[in-house]
Amino acid sequence: DTAVSQTPKYLVTQMGNDKSIKCEQNLGHDTMYWYKQDSKKFLKIMFSYNNKELIINETVPNRFSPKSPDKAHLNLHINSLELGDSAVYFCASRDGADQPQHFGDGTRLSIL
Amino acid sequence: GDSVTQMEGPVTLSEEAFLTINCTYTATGYPSLFWYVQYPGEGLQLLLKATKADDKGSNKGFEATYRKETTSFHLEKGSVQVSDSAVYFCALSPGFQKLVFGTGTRLLVSP
Numbered sequence: 001d002t003a004v005s006q007t008p009k010y011l012v013t014q015m016g017n018d019k020s021i022k023c024e025q026n027l028g029h030d031t032m033y034w035y036k037q038d039s040k041k042f043l044k045i046m047f048s049y050n051n052k053e054l055i056i057n058e059t060v061p062n063r064f065s066p067k068s069p070d071k072a073h074l075n076l077h078i079n080s081l082e083l084g085d086s087a088v089y090f091c092a093s094r095d096g097a098d099q100p101q102h103f104g105d106g107t108r109l110s111i112l
Numbered sequence: 113g114d115s116v117t118q119m120e121g122p123v124t125l126s127e128e129a130f131l132t133i134n135c136t137y138t139a140t141g142y143p144s145l146f147w148y149v150q151y152p153g154e155g156l157q158l159l160l161k162a163t164k165a166d167d168k169g170s171n172k173g174f175e176a177t178y179r180k181e182t183t184s185f186h187l188e189k190g191s192v193q194v195s196d197s198a199v200y201f202c203a204l205s206p207g208f209q210k211l212v213f214g215t216g217t218r219l220l221v222s223p
Contacts, residue, residue: 004155033210033211040215041150041199041215041216041218042213042215042216043156043201043213043216044213045210045211045212048210056210058210090155090156092156098144098163098205100146100158100161101156101158101211102158103148103155103156103157104155105153105154105155106154106155
């Protein structure tokens with residue numbers, strides 16, 4: 001039933017590690033996104049993919065690498081994690097420029 | 113560039129009070145405008161939207177009107193409930209796929 005699902009919900013790890021967050025949508029949407037929400041609740045887009053092609057990359061460090069194996073999935077891999085990467089990461093999808101985005105429940109990443 | 117400005121929170125109200133959360137925007141062209149709500153521990157949910165000037169979006173007793181002349185999209189509700197306590201985000205879609213969010217406004221409603 002879940003429209004946009006992310007795993008894991010919580011991720012606690014140490015500085016320097018590499019981790020991945022997975023996202024899947026069953027809405028048939030062509031476009032998927034990753035957003036970062038900081039501790040003050042500010043939301044900023046990181047990446048957008050349309051039909052498996054990268055269309056937005058908003059000055060994100062190249063330690064972050066999105067991968068879209070098909071249009072229903074958009075995973076986020078993060079290398080050499082830093083303290084400043086601690087945040088909630090949201091996946092979203094949309095079908096059309098004027099349509100609303102549908103969000104997952106978020107992945108809370110905590111770096112020790 | 114495109115941006116959204118929301119009033120600082122938290123907004124603290126008693127149940128059944130009238131709510132206004134101000135939102136103004138800067139954009140080139142004619143963006144679509146949205147209000148999203150985030151309940152504690154959850155993702156964002158679309159609350160309402162408007163795609164052109166003078167459109168009024170409404171849902172669950174909340175309303176917002178797209179005002180091109182004042183570049184505003186203020187959120188209102190006539191009588192808030194405790195269950196409305198959440199963070200509210202105003203956002204615009206400039207047409208090339210992404211959403212630009214405001215900083216969010218936390219609403220706290222007490223019984």
